[in-house]
Every structure is written in C-alpha cells, then in structure tokens.
C-alpha cells in the first residue's frame with residue numbers, strides 16, 4: 001500500500017475519500033490513480049446538509065500534475081446523494097472544480113505556465129494540452145478572477161478600439177489607467193457597444209467615482225461616456241492626435257513624391273521614416289540627410305514643421321497657455337495650402353475643449369498602448385481567434401490583473 005499512501009499525501013486525499021489503487025504504466029508513461037468514496041453519507045453540494053448516498057456515477061477522469069515525466073490521471077466513480085431540498089446531486093470532489101477535467105493543482109500550474117511562456121503554443125506543448133483544453137482552462141481562470149474582483153475606486157478610464165480577426169471587426173477595450181489593466185472587452189465600437197461595456201464593467205458606485213476618460217476623437221465613444229458617466233471629463237488621447245497629424249504628413253509626402261517622380265526628382269523616395277519618427281531617433285548619417293530635406297521648400301517639409309510645432313502644445317503647464325499656442329498653430333496650419341493638414345487642424349479645433357482637459361488630468365491611453373502591444377502579441381500568438389469569447393478571455397487572462405488561482 002506504499003504507493004497509495006504516498007499519493008494520498010501528495011494529493012491531500014483524506015477520508016472519506018481514499019486512494020485504493022495506483023498503476024504505473026511504464027510503456028505508456030502514465031500513472032493512473034483510483035479514488036473511492038468510503039462513506040454512506042455525503043454533503044449536498046448546494047446547501048452542505050448531510051444526505052444519504054443515492055448511487056454512483058460512471059467513472060470520471062482528471063488530469064493531474066505529472067509525476068516525474070509521467071502523465072498522471074485520477075479516476076473516481078463519484079457518488080450522488082439525495083438532498084431533501086435539492087434532489088439528487090453529485091458530490092463535489094476536493095481535488096477538482098466543478099466540470100473541470102483537470103485537478104486544481106494542475107490548473108494552478110497550467111495558469112503559471114501559460115503566463116510565463118513566450119507563446120500559447122509553447123505552453124500548450126509543455127503542458128501537453130490541446131487548444132480546446134487550453135481555452136477551457138483560461139475561461140475558468142478568467143471566470144474565477146472576475147468573480148473575485150474587488151470593487152475599488154477607478155478615477156481614470158481609457159477606451160479604445162482594437163481590430164479583431166482580419167477584416168473589419170472591431171472590439172472595444174476598457175482600461176483602468178491607474179491600475180494598468182484591462183477591465184473588459186466588448187464586440188463592436190458603436191455607441192451602444194461602448195455603453196454596454198461601461199455598464200457591465202463598473203458598478204453604479206464605481207461609475208460615479210470616475211473623474212476622466214481618455215479616448216480617441218471618436219464620436220460614438222464620446223457620446224457613450226457623456227451618457228453613462230455624465231460627471232467625467234473626456235480627454236482626447238494625445239497619441240491618437242499625433243497619429244492623425246502623422247497621417248496628414250504622410251499623405252502630403254505620398255502625393256508630393258508621386259508628383260516629383262514624374263519630373264524625375266527622387267528626393268522623397270524612401271524618406272517616409274524620416275518624417276514620421278522623432279528627429280532625436282535618427283542616427284548621425286540619417287540626421288544629416290534629413291537636415292537637408294527639412295530645410296528644403298518641399299511641401300512635406302512644411303507639413304512636418306507644422307506637425308512638429310504641435311508637439312509643444314503638450315508641454316504647457318496651463319490650459320490657457322496651451323490654448324494660445326493652439327491659436328497660433330491653427331492659423332499657420334489653415335493657411336498652409338496643404339489639404340490633409342487643414343483637414344486635421346479643423347478636426348482638432350472642433351474637439352479642442354476635450355483636448356484641453358488634458359492639462360487638468362494629464363492622462364492618455366499610453367498605459368493602454370502598453371497593454372495594446374501585449375494584446376497584439378496575444379493575437380499573433382493564438383493563430384486567429386475564431387470566437388470573440390476566446391479573444392476576450394485571453395485579453396483578460398493576460399491583461400486583466402486578475403487573481404485566477406483555483
């Protein structure tokens with residue numbers, strides 16, 4: 001009985017559960033362990049009251065942590081009890097959660113491996129699990145984590161969109177900017193989707209506590225925030241605004257490069273990177289090349305200078321000063337005769353009140369951008385999520401800051 005005792009201690013199996021057989025299958029590299037329930041009574045899994053044994057179900061199997069390199073499985077014919085209140089119910093087993101095909105220790109270990117591995121594929125191979133099993137473990141972990149989440153005050157939220165699958169499907173993410181975590185994810189980027197996202201992630205009390213929300217200049221989100229969090233300021237995200245100006249510079253460059261090319265002038269060929277990166281990032285040789293370009297009378301040089309001037313906007317201490325700076329900048333941008341720049345300038349101007357709120361709260365989705373690159377890795381890792389649920393579970397698993405241990 002030595003092996004049985006050894007495994008009883010290892011698994012923490014105590015009376016009335018008893019290990020009665022252990023088989024080492026050397027060929028198959030497996031350890032099989034059989035457990036039985038030795039009492040005539042048991043506790044109802046719903047209410048905990050003592051009930052008499054009714055019958056036993058057919059044998060179930062759970063994967064446990066490997067013993068050395070041997071895959072280890074538990075088997076048990078779990079009895080059912082008859083409760084006066086709840087009818088006939090299977091006993092809960094102490095080594096596994098409800099409906100799980102893995103023991104608690106295995107799930108705890110699998111969660112650690114999934115979090116530490118470079119990719120899901122790597123973790124999956126180490127754990128010798130299939131994709132379906134990995135998804136099920138993640139889904140249960142996230143469910144536990146969400147159920148355990150404490151209702152804390154969240155001052156600053158961020159909302160942004162993320163492409164899901166190839167095509168034109170989007171999801172919306174809700175971030176706790178201070179806590180650096182994803183609160184929840186929802187399908188779509190409409191006003192309604194965003195409202196549901198806020199409603200499902202926050203309690204009424206938490207909603208009242210929100211001070212400000214960082215988001216792109218996307219009307220659907222702004223509407224949803226005004227409606228669900230009327231007291232919160234909207235802060236249009238500075239990185240999205242920079243992105244808009246970069247896009248404008250790039251379309252000026254593309255058009256000009258094409259026009260110059262027709263005249264046999266290739267000065268702008270391969271210059272895209274120069275105009276879009278921060279000048280500080282260029283090495284010496286490139287910096288010299290770029291110095292020539294930006295001093296030229298090219299349209300893209302003018303567009304670039306306008307974009308650069310806008311960067312100073314964020315450095316002001318007070319909204320009033322930033323607003324005056326914006327006035328000067330806008331006057332220049334609108335006289336620039338560069339349509340893409342003028343278009344973005346008008347866009348920024350129409351959102352200015354909710355951009356100047358930056359100087360009160362100084363929040364941006366930069367935290368979210370960090371999480372976003374993590375989400376990007378999740379996407380790349382999981383060879384395309386077929387279901388939104390699987391995608392949401394993975395984001396919350398890796399970025400939700402959840403306590404998921406079984």
Ligand SMILES: [Zn+2]
Pocket residue numbers: 044045046047048049083084085086087
């Ligand atoms: Zn009961």
